[in-house]
Amino acid sequence: MVPLAEIETARARLPSAVIRTPLLYSEELSERAGAPIYFKCENLQVTGSYKARAAFTILDRLGPEQRPRGAALSSSGNFASAFAYMGRLLGIPTAVVMMEKTARLKVEKCRRYGAEIVFCPNQWEERWRTLDRLQSERGILAVNTFESEAVIAGHGTLGLEIMDDLPEVGTVLVPVSSGGLIGGLATAVKERRPAARVVGVQPTGSNAATLSFQRGEVTRIPAVETICDALIAQAPGHLPFAHIQRYVDEMALVSDDETKAAIAWLAENAKLVVEAGGAVAAAALLTRRVRPQGPSVCLLSGGNIAPATLSACLAEAA
Amino acid sequence: MVPLAEIETARARLPSAVIRTPLLYSEELSERAGAPIYFKCENLQVTGSYKARAAFTILDRLGPEQRPRGAALSSSGNFASAFAYMGRLLGIPTAVVMMEKTARLKVEKCRRYGAEIVFCPNQWEERWRTLDRLQSERGILAVNTFESEAVIAGHGTLGLEIMDDLPEVGTVLVPVSSGGLIGGLATAVKERRPAARVVGVQPTGSNAATLSFQRGEVTRIPAVETICDALIAQAPGHLPFAHIQRYVDEMALVSDDETKAAIAWLAENAKLVVEAGGAVAAAALLTRRVRPQGPSVCLLSGGNIAPATLSACLAEAA
Numbered sequence: 001m002v003p004l005a006e007i008e009t010a011r012a013r014l015p016s017a018v019i020r021t022p023l024l025y026s027e028e029l030s031e032r033a034g035a036p037i038y039f040k041c042e043n044l045q046v047t048g049s050y051k052a053r054a055a056f057t058i059l060d061r062l063g064p065e066q067r068p069r070g071a072a073l074s075s076s077g078n079f080a081s082a083f084a085y086m087g088r089l090l091g092i093p094t095a096v097v098m099m100e101k102t103a104r105l106k107v108e109k110c111r112r113y114g115a116e117i118v119f120c121p122n123q124w125e126e127r128w129r130t131l132d133r134l135q136s137e138r139g140i141l142a143v144n145t146f147e148s149e150a151v152i153a154g155h156g157t158l159g160l161e162i163m164d165d166l167p168e169v170g171t172v173l174v175p176v177s178s179g180g181l182i183g184g185l186a187t188a189v190k191e192r193r194p195a196a197r198v199v200g201v202q203p204t205g206s207n208a209a210t211l212s213f214q215r216g217e218v219t220r221i222p223a224v225e226t227i228c229d230a231l232i233a234q235a236p237g238h239l240p241f242a243h244i245q246r247y248v249d250e251m252a253l254v255s256d257d258e259t260k261a262a263i264a265w266l267a268e269n270a271k272l273v274v275e276a277g278g279a280v281a282a283a284a285l286l287t288r289r290v291r292p293q294g295p296s297v298c299l300l301s302g303g304n305i306a307p308a309t310l311s312a313c314l315a316e317a318a
Numbered sequence: 319m320v321p322l323a324e325i326e327t328a329r330a331r332l333p334s335a336v337i338r339t340p341l342l343y344s345e346e347l348s349e350r351a352g353a354p355i356y357f358k359c360e361n362l363q364v365t366g367s368y369k370a371r372a373a374f375t376i377l378d379r380l381g382p383e384q385r386p387r388g389a390a391l392s393s394s395g396n397f398a399s400a401f402a403y404m405g406r407l408l409g410i411p412t413a414v415v416m417m418e419k420t421a422r423l424k425v426e427k428c429r430r431y432g433a434e435i436v437f438c439p440n441q442w443e444e445r446w447r448t449l450d451r452l453q454s455e456r457g458i459l460a461v462n463t464f465e466s467e468a469v470i471a472g473h474g475t476l477g478l479e480i481m482d483d484l485p486e487v488g489t490v491l492v493p494v495s496s497g498g499l500i501g502g503l504a505t506a507v508k509e510r511r512p513a514a515r516v517v518g519v520q521p522t523g524s525n526a527a528t529l530s531f532q533r534g535e536v537t538r539i540p541a542v543e544t545i546c547d548a549l550i551a552q553a554p555g556h557l558p559f560a561h562i563q564r565y566v567d568e569m570a571l572v573s574d575d576e577t578k579a580a581i582a583w584l585a586e587n588a589k590l591v592v593e594a595g596g597a598v599a600a601a602a603l604l605t606r607r608v609r610p611q612g613p614s615v616c617l618l619s620g621g622n623i624a625p626a627t628l629s630a631c632l633a634e635a636a
Contacts, residue, residue: 022340024362043589044342264625271361271621273589303589307582307632314625 007156043303057154084115146237159188170294179240186247230277264317325474361621375472402433464555477506488612497558504565548595582635
């Protein structure tokens with residue numbers, strides 16, 4: 001388990017490039033949800049998502065021998081850009097493994113920040129095989145982001161910021177995929193304030209962590225189907241899941257239609273651009289699927305949505 | 319002239335409902351503009367625009383005899399909602415004069431906050447006539463927002479926040495219509511830091527303040543034509559113009575197409591929803607129409623854009 005002290009160390013080491021994102025009170029959502037709601041705006045984070053935090057922590061922890069060889073992970077989305085960005089910032093070579101089918105825009109964004117892109121065949125397991133090969137052949141450290149203490153510590157820094165800005169917090173709602181985000185965040189929040197309630201939110205079509213939470217063990221689902229392209233883990237990691245079991249109070253599900261409506265609502269009312277995976281916690285409040293107790297925080301975890309998708313959500317809501 | 323001390327008093331009296339909006343560093347715009355750029359995010363302000371500041375200051379200054387009678391102003395947009403909101407907050411009756419042609423959505427938003435809507439015929443001068451009538455017949459104080467010290471002091475609070483957050487500021491870019499915003503803001507910035515440069519930005523189709531600035535006297539233009547529905551003053555106010563002459567360094571113009579592109583750019587890159595009138599300063603930087611010197615601030619003054627308009631801007635930019 002990652003202790004609070006490790007999260008505090010990770011936070012102290014964050015560079016100024018990682019924004020201490022604002023915690024914004026939303027009068028409109030407070031009225032709808034029946035409790036004071038604040039948005040933690042990681043959509044405004046550098047590279048457009050909270051992944052900037054763990055990406056930095058992973059690379060910052062590399063020893064002097066590993067630094068010149070660099071590190072690699074597999075991601076086609078937010079983690080890829082954040083990792084590339086932090087590699088450039090720290091002067092550490094980074095490689096990102098992506099499947100050949102990955103959208104060109106995502107590839108280019110990652111490459112622009114300076115990462116080496118290594119393509120692999122379009123099968124999930126090929127990504128791990130390629131990572132292993134990079135490590136054995138070239139000495140690049142292969143990071144398994146599902147089972148990484150650095151990931152939990154890095155994302156946990158978000159919980160510390162929330163506690164500093166709203167010490168009396170009642171409920172915190174967090175989007176969930178592999179569990180690294182909520183694992184770290186919940187550890188920080190509950191160690192600081194055991195009375196707080198941490199709620200994870202997933203899309204109905206990608207509910208592996210919810211199912212695992214209900215069954216009390218890591219459970220793999222055969223497939224995911226959701227517009228939330230940042231929330232597609234078929235199972236939570238074992239290390240994050242241990243933190244979820246200890247610190248998370250409940251899990252909730254929202255449909256993709258509810259998430260699309262939340263994206264439009266956030267643009268119109270909160271003036272914030274939020275991607276699908278970043279909007280599920282807001283969807284859980286807008287639909288009253290989760291009832292917040294006391295002053296509560298809704299994490300908006302990312303803003304990397306294609307303009308055409310945002311446009312479609314706005315049109316559907318009209 | 320409104321002295322700095324008056325702006326400082328206005329700031330000290332602002333209620334917690336008026337958000338100290340974040341000053342967000344934009345790596346992407348900094349790269350484009352060639353200097354470090356920060357967004358002052360008044361699109362995230364309560365009621366969706368900076369008008370919340372002056373609306374509060376106007377009503378807060380009413381004497382004990384006037385308070386129960388209330389106050390009135392004319393606006394169909396951001397000032398109307400902000401005024402209604404602050405009236406409700408302070409328990410002061412508010413009336414808003416709108417032309418009969420005003421879009422139903424704007425009327426309803428204003429009414430929801432609790433203002434009395436008083437319609438007048440669809441002619442500009444009818445608005446002043448109706449305000450006068452409200453004052454003489456019902457004792458409601460008619461506020462001329464173009465010539466109000468409270469407006470300049472209230473909006474000046476923005477300048478103080480910028481100076482506190484970025485004391486070494488080089489250039490500040492501000493959207494301009496009647497001049498109350500830039501008049502107050504420039505007073506605060508330049509009194510605190512004479513070396514700073516304050517630049518006003520207007521749409522090419524609504525350039526009354528720019529023309530007045532060039533000629534050295536208040537100049538009225540025969541008509542305005544712009545998508546920036548918050549920037550439609552046919553002349554700056556005389557009181558704001560005196561502050562502009564003393565404190566503003568230059569004026570710049572951007573086309574509506576450039577503003578639309580800026581709206582799309584801000585949504586995609588900064589993850590912020592900004593209305594047309596709120597995006598002109600960003601447009602001036604994106605087009606390099608204005609060259610910032612040193613760490614600079616781009617004011618995003620409001621976020622009240624119709625979803626369909628935002629959608630259209632995103633589609634055009636794609």
